[in-house]
Each structure stands twice: as C-alpha cells, then as structure tokens.
Amino acid sequence: MVKSVFQPIYEDLLSRIQDGRLLPGMPLPSENALAVQYGTSRPTIRRAIGLLVEKSLVIRQPGIGSIVASQPRSNKERKLKIGIDWNPSESFHNTAFYSDKLLSGILAAAEPHGHTVKFLPRTHRELYAKEFDGIILTSILPTSEEESSYVTLAKQGIPVVLLNRFPVSKELSYISVDYYKETYRVIDRMIRNGARRIALYGPDGYHLMQFSGRVAAWQDAHRANGIPVDPELTVRNSLPESMEKFIHVLKNNPPDVIFILHGNNTLSLMPVISSLHIRIPEELSLFCFDDIAELGETMKIPFSFIKMPLKQMGERAVNYIEEFHLSGAAPLKEIASASVEVKECRFLI
Template sequence: MKKNLANEIYDYLIAEIREHRLLPGGQLPSESTLCRQFYVSRPTVRKAIARLCEEGYAQSRPGLGSYVTSEQSETPATPANRLIIGIDGVDFHNEYQYYTRISQGARAAAEAAGAMLCLTDLPELLNSPFKRVDAFIATRVDRDDFENAAKLQRSGTPLVLLNRYPQLPELAYIAVDFQYETFLAINRMLKNGARNIALIGRQTGNVTSAGRTRGWEEAYKANGLPVPHHLAVDFQDFHHDNDILPDFFRRHELDAVFVTAGYQLPPVLTSLARIGVRLPEDLDVICFDDIERFCETVNTPVSYVKMPLQAMGARAVEYLLRRLSNPNLETLQLTLNASLVVNRCKYLL
C-alpha cells in the first residue's frame, strides 16, 4: 500500500507540537526543510501544513511562514489557570541543540509543576499588549538590553537571564563562567605541552565571546607565556570569506584550535580538510559548546566544553515559579560548572 507522505509529515509535526519540541508561538520548519527531510515536493508539504491550520494547531502568516498556535489570555493567572512561562523565540532545529536543550529542561520542569512554556521575546513582551506571560526566561538578551529586561521585571513579569552576567543587581541569572571554563581547558593543554593554540571566532562586543577570549589569554599569562594574539581570528573576518581560514591554517604551525562557538565549527573543519589536515593526527580541535549531536553526525574527533543547558532551563523555571509565589524571594544569581568532554585530544589527556 502506497504511503501517504502528507499524512506522514502531518503526524511528525503533530508529535513535535504535542511533545512541546515545537512550542506555542514557534515557527514550523520551513517548506524547503521539510521537503529535504521527507524527500517530497512542496505541494505535499503544503497539504500537511494546511491540515494543521484547519485543525487549529498552526496558523499561516503570509510571507513569514507557519507558526504553532499560541495560547493567549487577557486575564491574569490564578490558581485555576495554567501559569505561562515565556522563553525567547529560537530555532529549535539547530543542529548544535543549544536552545533545544535549554527548552527541554525548562519544559520538563514546567510540566511537572502544571505550567506551560510559550515562545516569545523581550521586544514583544514590552511592546505588545496581547502577548501575556507570567514570567520570562531570556536566553538571547544581550548587554544592550539589560535595562529593558529590568523594565519588564519592574512591570510585574519576573525573569531570569541564561548565560548572561547583568550588572543590574535586581536581575536574576543562571550562567556558566565562560572565562573560567575556557581558562581551564586552555591551561590544561598548555600544561600538557601545547604552545600554539589558535583562538577561532573572536567577536568584538559579544559578551560570551569576550569571556572566552579572556580565558584563552589568561591561561597563557598564568603559564608565563606570551599571549599569541596573532593566532586569534575574528569571526567577521572568515564569516563571508571562505579563503581566510585555510590561508591562516597554512601559515601557522598549530598544536590545537579552540573554536569559541559551535556554529563556527563547520567552516573550521571544512578549512582544515581542504588543506589536508587530519584530526587528531595533525591537530587537536576543541569547541566551547554542546556539540555532541554534531560530532555524531560528522564522525569527527572534536573535544568540547559542555554546558549544563537542561539544568539551566529547569532551574530557571523552578526559580520563576517560586518567585511568582513569593515576589520578595531573593534574586537568584547562580553560576554552574561546565564539563570537558575529551574526544581523542592528546593535549587534554
């Protein structure tokens, strides 16, 4: 019997929605993504999405795509109503799973408490009178938005920032110390004999990148070694130029490469392969991100600094629920430890 491919796509999306891997307000995978995933034509994908819209699971926004139907209410939460915790609108199909793991932990904690998770973002919460949440988890708020985050909290919506260190004492946060965790990894490699460790992906003005850069620098200083600033490559330099990294790797004899974020890893690995560098025989590569799934996909030995992302999401929900019950609760400011996953890296053994 011939398989109905539109129904197969529909069943897949329904499961994603019901299991909260696609959250209310979140965007469905694009037509092109679903076409590639299921090896089907666009009309087949559109038929599946049309059925979701007809049944009220999704709504189509011309020119923007299709979104999971949001649950909204204009009345404040009461014990009889389900508490709604907002979380930044993010790509939950990202292969590095940074936001996916955070949302998994947050969703599990919310469901255990009878609450629900809803996709939103800080500008929407500040500017739209229709998007109501009881609390907010901010994963993408950067330094320039800290004042706006404080404004939202003063308006009566408690929030917690993830992997940010705001300078405002009233803002709660749960974070990993990027500088310290990077220092530990680089220091360990230096102690084991590495000397030329490139820093790939430095970004001026980016809080998380700045912490990782400082950790790399401090490790060299702690070992009485000059900081090899000539081995630091800015993300903007190679983001739009595919020749920058291969040329850099050809010019320098390196012991190891430290990649500051998971999304920067593919161009690094592509560039190394392009010039014939073998991993780990010729070079060690370490990345600061939870790239377990990526490593399984490419079958390449890359070590990585793994952040406790699910624990962050869960702790954020637990704190916000307590804060909703007790507005005078002490502001949470928590630093969690990361772990180092070593994958055939001689300088980390």
C-alpha cells in the same frame, strides 16, 4: 477573641488591594510611612505586611520594598504562563547546539505542573511580556532599552531570568556558566600538557559579552604560563583577510589545538581543514566551547568540548519562577558548573 495589634492593619491593606486602590505592581508605602499612618510601630507594620506576603498578595523585593503581586497567588498548584524568547528560525548553532537543550529543560519542568510555555514575538518582546507570569531569555542579551523595560516588569512582580547572560541590572535574575573560568582551566590544562600553539577561532565579535570572557581567559592562561600571545593565532572567521592569514598558518606552521569559540564556528572551519587534508587528531586537536557531540559523531571527527548544563539551567529557571510566585524569592544569581568532554585530545589527558 481579641485581635492581634497588626490584624486591623492587615485587613485594611487587604481591603485596599481587593477594591483596587492598590493595583498589581504598585509599591506599598514604606514601613515608616505606614507606621505614621496607622499610629503604630514598624515591627507591627512588618507583621501585617508579612501576612500579606504569606498569602501571596504582596511580594518583597530587596532594594525596592513591598509591591502588590501581579495576580493573586494561592498555592503551588497555580498554573503559570511563562514566556521565552527562543526562535525556531535561528541559526543552526542556536537550535541544534544550544536553544533546543534549554527548551527541553524548560518544558521538562513546566509541563508536569500544567504551566504554559509560549514564545515571545521577535519584536517588542517587552510589551508582550506583560501577559506572562515570568520571562526566560534564552539566547539574547537585551539592549539597554529592553533591559530597562524588563526591569520595570520585575518591579511589577514579573520575574525575568537570563540564561547564560549577565544582566547589568540587579533586579533581573540569571543562571550562567562562568565563561572565563571554564575557558581558563581548559587552556591552562592544555599548556601544562605541552600545547604551545593554541589558536582562537571565532567571529568578529570578541568584545561581546558571550565571547570576551573566553578571549580574556585564553590570553591570561598563556601569560600565566609564560607563553607569548601570538596574534597570528587569533582568527576571526568572518573577516576574509583573517581567514587568509590563518590558512597560511595552517599550511606552514599549524597550531597544536584550535579552540573554537562556539559551535556554529565549526561549520566554517571544517571545510578549510578538509581542503588542506589535515588529519584530526594526529596532526591537529579541535576543542569547542559548546556541546557538539552530535556534530562530531555525524562528521566522524573527535571534537573535545565544554558541555554546559543547558537542560538543567532551563529547569532551574522554571523552578525559580515557581519559587518567586510562592514566596517572593529574591532575584536569582546562580553560576552553573560545566564539564569537559575529551575526545582524543592528547593535551587534555
């Protein structure tokens, strides 16, 4: 049987991978360079590389080229080792309201297929990450140095997925809600239903990525509805002077609603409200950008909240890592939709 024109090229590249001349993570020469080397056309080279991709020996990375896979990938039954940055000793918020739900999704998708899930050490994660087939970052935004290290891993064929964080580098994947959009639609709806004083309650970190979108949406929704942004309703609970001013506001001219930036902030807010004997929801409505249903039930307080699809996001991250190792899927850029749970808030009827 006469071999196809691309077959000898495929076999030569395969031999170079198998005998170690082309190591995992190494890029193949460009199609132009290979065409010159083998004295053939780019379409022929493309077919040879395509066969290596089909056999999961090479991965195509948009904007980077073709690289040797980190490990041979045979079929869908391959057991993967997935590293995540979740830390059981993190704050009450990050476990009860957030990371636990992400982790449940990761495990739900990984365990039926026999994948191993292990936690990355809290220091030098990027060094240990090389041992894994994929990395999921659940609760941190990498520093520029860490992100650079993760980009290197991605270029070597180890996919890195950020959950609810937007990386700077295009090589990294993410699945996130749109903080700005979700906040804007809630604040706008409250204003249209009669709320005129909506306090923003959170930490002294409004510039941080996970908070800046929510703060900007709160401001923009007020301006779009012709309502001035009142500085006294911007509360940073980690600053004593800000809390003192807010307590004065609660006593003398309370807001219609307090928009709580994330679940952990409820722990500092509720003792203040309780000490002032403010009735919820008759005198004040509470809204949180986090699924705090369990906390509300425990405290018997009707919190309304934005519910992010955290479990589904964890599942999707694992599914993407599987897809990557099966077909060399391009970096994932996915926006997840959140929902609003209303608990006795007259401004969200």
